Amino acid sequence: MELRQRYEEDLTLVRGVLGWSALLALLAFLALLPVLAPGYFLYTASLVAVHVVIAVGLNLLVGYTGQISLGHAGFVAVGAYAAGVLATRLHVPWPGAMLGGGIAAAFFGFLVGIPALRLTGPYLTIATLGFGIAVNQVLTNWEQLSGGRTGLFLPKLAIAGVRLRDHHIYYLFAGLAAALVWIATNLVRSHVGRAFVAIRDSDIAAEVMGVNLTVYKTLAFAVSAFYAGIGGAMLAYLLGYLEPQLFTLFESIYYFSMIVIGGLGTIPGSILGAILLTILPQQLAGLKQYLPLVYGATIVLVMAVEPLGIYGRWLRIKLWFKTWPF
Amino acid sequence: MVQDMALLVQYVVVGLAVGSLYALVALGIVLLYRTSRILNFAHGDLATFGTFIAFALLTAWRWPFAAASLGSLLTTAVVGAAFFFLVIRPAKESTLLGKIVITLGLALVLQGATVILWGTGTKILPFPLSDIKVYRLGQVVVSQISVGSFAVGLALMGALYVLVQHTRVGLAMRAVSQDTVAAQVLGIPVKQIFALTWGLASALGAAAGILLAPATLLDPYMMLDPFLKGFAAAVLGGIDSMPGAAVGGLLLGVLEALFGGYVSVKFKTTLAFLIIIAVLVVRPEGLLGREYKRRV
Numbered sequence: 168m169e170l171r172q173r174y175e176e177d178l179t180l181v182r183g184v185l186g187w188s189a190l191l192a193l194l195a196f197l198a199l200l201p202v203l204a205p206g207y208f209l210y211t212a213s214l215v216a217v218h219v220v221i222a223v224g225l226n227l228l229v230g231y232t233g234q235i236s237l238g239h240a241g242f243v244a245v246g247a248y249a250a251g252v253l254a255t256r257l258h259v260p261w262p263g264a265m266l267g268g269g270i271a272a273a274f275f276g277f278l279v280g281i282p283a284l285r286l287t288g289p290y291l292t293i294a295t296l297g298f299g300i301a302v303n304q305v306l307t308n309w310e311q312l313s314g315g316r317t318g319l320f321l322p323k324l325a326i327a328g329v330r331l332r333d334h335h336i337y338y339l340f341a342g343l344a345a346a347l348v349w350i351a352t353n354l355v356r357s358h359v360g361r362a363f364v365a366i367r368d369s370d371i372a373a374e375v376m377g378v379n380l381t382v383y384k385t386l387a388f389a390v391s392a393f394y395a396g397i398g399g400a401m402l403a404y405l406l407g408y409l410e411p412q413l414f415t416l417f418e419s420i421y422y423f424s425m426i427v428i429g430g431l432g433t434i435p436g437s438i439l440g441a442i443l444l445t446i447l448p449q450q451l452a453g454l455k456q457y458l459p460l461v462y463g464a465t466i467v468l469v470m471a472v473e474p475l476g477i478y479g480r481w482l483r484i485k486l487w488f489k490t491w492p493f
Numbered sequence: 494m495v496q497d498m499a500l501l502v503q504y505v506v507v508g509l510a511v512g513s514l515y516a517l518v519a520l521g522i523v524l525l526y527r528t529s530r531i532l533n534f535a536h537g538d539l540a541t542f543g544t545f546i547a548f549a550l551l552t553a554w555r556w557p558f559a560a561a562s563l564g565s566l567l568t569t570a571v572v573g574a575a576f577f578f579l580v581i582r583p584a585k586e587s588t589l590l591g592k593i594v595i596t597l598g599l600a601l602v603l604q605g606a607t608v609i610l611w612g613t614g615t616k617i618l619p620f621p622l623s624d625i626k627v628y629r630l631g632q633v634v635v636s637q638i639s640v641g642s643f644a645v646g647l648a649l650m651g652a653l654y655v656l657v658q659h660t661r662v663g664l665a666m667r668a669v670s671q672d673t674v675a676a677q678v679l680g681i682p683v684k685q686i687f688a689l690t691w692g693l694a695s696a697l698g699a700a701a702g703i704l705l706a707p708a709t710l711l712d713p714y715m716m717l718d719p720f721l722k723g724f725a726a727a728v729l730g731g732i733d734s735m736p737g738a739a740v741g742g743l744l745l746g747v748l749e750a751l752f753g754g755y756v757s758v759k760f761k762t763t764l765a766f767l768i769i770i771a772v773l774v775v776r777p778e779g780l781l782g783r784e785y786k787r788r789v
Contacts, residue, residue: 229590285774285777286774288589289532289732290728293724293728294769294770296766301762304763305763308759308760427590431590456608457609458605459604461605463605464598466601470594470595471580474584
């Protein structure tokens with residue numbers, strides 16, 4: 168049992184030789200992935216990075232603050248189209264377009280957060296679900312914005328006029344995802360994160376203790392939507408084109424399943440869920456007809472056997488070894 | 494002026510016919526939510542599955558329509574009850590979120606099964622009523638199928654009302670929905686009541702699916718939109734109120750028809766959800782729902 172004597176020791180994220188070697192091994196693996204893995208897998212790896220960003224953001228809202236969102240594809244769509252329009256119409260370079268996507272989505276997150284102040288449970292579910300459907304329908308029918316059937320084509324990612332290759336995009340996206348995960352990890356350890364968790368556990372008790380519900384609930388929606396928007400902008404650049412069919416109710420459910428299967432209210436859980444639910448469908452692509460069946464059965468099985476998700480199971484395994492032989 | 498009135502009445506009539514089906518879907522969702530506090534996202538896919546069963550009985554087995562419908566309702570009820578016994582009861586998960594995800598998983602499983610068994614192509618359900626034959630009342634035109642589905646919808650709602658309010662089983666269902674533990678202590682077979690509720694709710698969904706089939710054609714995703722509308726209607730009326738579900742469904746149908754007729758068909762669904770969000774901001778418990786109180 169290690170004893171922490173100073174506040175700084177409690178703040179450190181990585182502890183001990185084991186922690187540092189695990190982190191270094193992970194970084195080395197991520198850095199060497201383009202050499203080790205076949206070329207087509209790099210696209211999947213970049214997609215994993217996109218989904219990690221979206222899932223971490225969604226978990227901040229659902230897992231930490233306890234506010235259901237079944238319309239997250241709507242925020243992703245807002246981010247993607249904002250970035251797309253900034254890049255094609257106004258010729259903003261990609262860092263600006265991505266940031267713009269994130270900010271636009273955060274604004275919509277703030278707007279959805281306002282009715283969410285009064286709604287809970289099924290009522291909040293239908294409100295967010297309605298938002299997702301509304302965004303999808305507006306994009307489908309507002310052709311000047313979305314480019315209609317032909318879709319919206321984005322310029323290729325480039326730094327100083329040099330076009331990025333697949334492995335460059337992978338490094339860029341992995342770096343972005345890592346930075347955003349790091350920010351989220353620190354956010355949930357700060358007073359903001361504690362306020363989120365307090366609202367999840369009991370909003371009335373949190374209010375009594377001096378947590379401003381209006382501020383923190385809308386903040387949770389805005390931050391979560393910001394992550395979704397950045398993820399959407401990354402997705403837009405990764406695919407190179409956008410169409411409204413990329414952001415349907417099914418995608419909202421897909422993102423939602425990631426965090427529940429990975430583990431609600433945990434950052435590592437969101438990452439694990441995003442990895443699993445991105446790679447699994449790609450590997451099962453040969454069984455396309457059976458995909459929904461396998462996918463649904465997996466979700467039901469995980470939920471029936473381990474409600475805390477994959478990360479919850481990992482924590483239990485760790486606990487078992489720690490307390491062994493008892 | 495007279496023409497304007499006739500047009501208005503026409504839209505309202507069309508809206509009521511569609512709304513009665515939304516109300517049926519909503520009733521299934523509310524029935525289950527009241528009893529077991531589960532938002533069943535598989536409701537639409539259970540309904541689709543039931544409709545395909547009816548299709549198979551009608552075409553491959555050549556059953557008469559009434560028998561095929563009955564067979565479909567029973568099969569769907571059994572599937573719903575089986576899902577309760579096999580998954581919901583043994584599952585350790587108890588939060589609202591977790592249960593939503595379980596039913597989402599079931600939705601995918603059922604959708605996958607439907608695709609594998611019947612393919613993704615659209616099919617036509619042989620329906621005894623026609624939508625070409627119409628009745629005229631002055632300038633208002635009503636198709637035979639609208640009249641039929643409205644009548645069946647109302648009849649099913651009435652039957653459900655009688656079942657829940659005036660029978661012993663209904664009393665047990667209401668008791669379970671108010672306090673599960675107290676009901677169990679008083680000797681009500683809670684497990685069976687839950688299974689019965691799952692079965693009833695699923696059968697209601699299948700009935701809505703069969704009535705909708707002539708309008709939407711048959712494909713594995715046919716119930717997605719009606720399910721979302723039904724869900725919205727249930728929330729609009731108040732998710733724990735059965736009269737609320739009926740009122741919410743009819744209201745949503747009429748509003749949609751009016752907006753589609755006078756303003757824009759494209760943004761019909763968007764409007765429906767915006768209205769619901771607006772209503773919920775003013776009345777967070779829905780139109781007829783009871784105010785949500787809890788102990789701190």
